[in-house]
Amino acid sequence: MPRARQLPGVASGPPVRRRAHPPEPAATLGAPPEATAPPAEPSAAPDVAAQAKKLRTLLGEIGPRRRALAKELGSKGRPLSTPVLLARFRAAGLERELGQRERDLLRALFARHRGGERKVAGDLELSLDELKTLVRERGLAREIEAMRERYRGEARKxxxxxxQLSNLALRRAWLEDLGIHAELSSGAVQRAGRVWEKARRSKDPVQALRRELRIGPAEARVLRDLLSRSTPA
Structure with a gap:
């Protein structure tokens, strides 16, 4: 190590040695900057939970009625299509819950309307074809048909x-929906044929039918109409 040189006019002291410093490493040219981790993306879990909460609230208020839900979740005058509606419930993890609620509602409505498809379709704001598709989708086709057959049996018995005449007079639409109106009408004509032969010759055939069969005016009128159409002039 070199000695420090004494300056003129300055009292000399003990010799001072200069410390040698290690050379600083040269900066590496062209080195890429230190990579930084990308910011973490926000979790989608809160959005899914919020959507599920909204859909559950609607299910509680409206019920699993597709048409009403589509109107509520769509824009004004533009309800959601059925595929989009189902996709919303699927994305929120509520596909199975919607399906179970739809099955429960279908069973309840078919029981309320005694198997009448048109009444159920009207209640759900669906066409008959849409209702039948929904019943198939939810795996209820055989169950609903068995229910309808049970009501057919009750009407026949x-x-x-x-x-029977009360059903023909007051519940024609229901019998037609079940597909047995023509069958029961034909049966009524056959059963009342002999009574009609006498009643048709009376001054008031309706009153004669009421008296002979002990039925009300509505029942007597519908029977007269059936018998009149089936009897040659």
Missing amino acids: ADWPSA
Whole structure:
């Protein structure tokens, strides 16, 4: 190590040695800057939870009625299509819950309307084809048809003449929906044929039918109309 040189006019002291410093490493040219980790993307879990909460609230308020839900979740005058509606519930993890609620509602409505498809479709704001598709999608086709057959059996076994004629007079749409109106009408004509032969010659055939069969005016009128159409002039 070199000695420090004494300056003129300055008292000399003990010799001072200069410390040698290690050379600083030269900066590496062209080195890429230190990579930084990308910011973490926000989790989608809160959005899914919020969407699920909203859809559950609607299910509680409206019920699993597709048409009403599509209107509520769509824009004004533009309800969601069925595929988009189902996709919303699927994305929120509510596909199974919607399906179960739809099955429960279908069972309840078919029981309320005694198997009548048109009434159920009207209640759900669906066409008959849309209702049948929904029933198939939810795996209820056989169950609903068995229910409808049970109501057909009840209508066929209704007491003659009052109950059967009452159904023909007051529940024609229901019998037609079940597909047995023509069958029961034909049966009524056959059963009342002999009574009609006498009643048709009376001054008031309706009153004659009421008296002979002990039925009400509505039942007597519908029976007269059926018998008149089936009897040659």
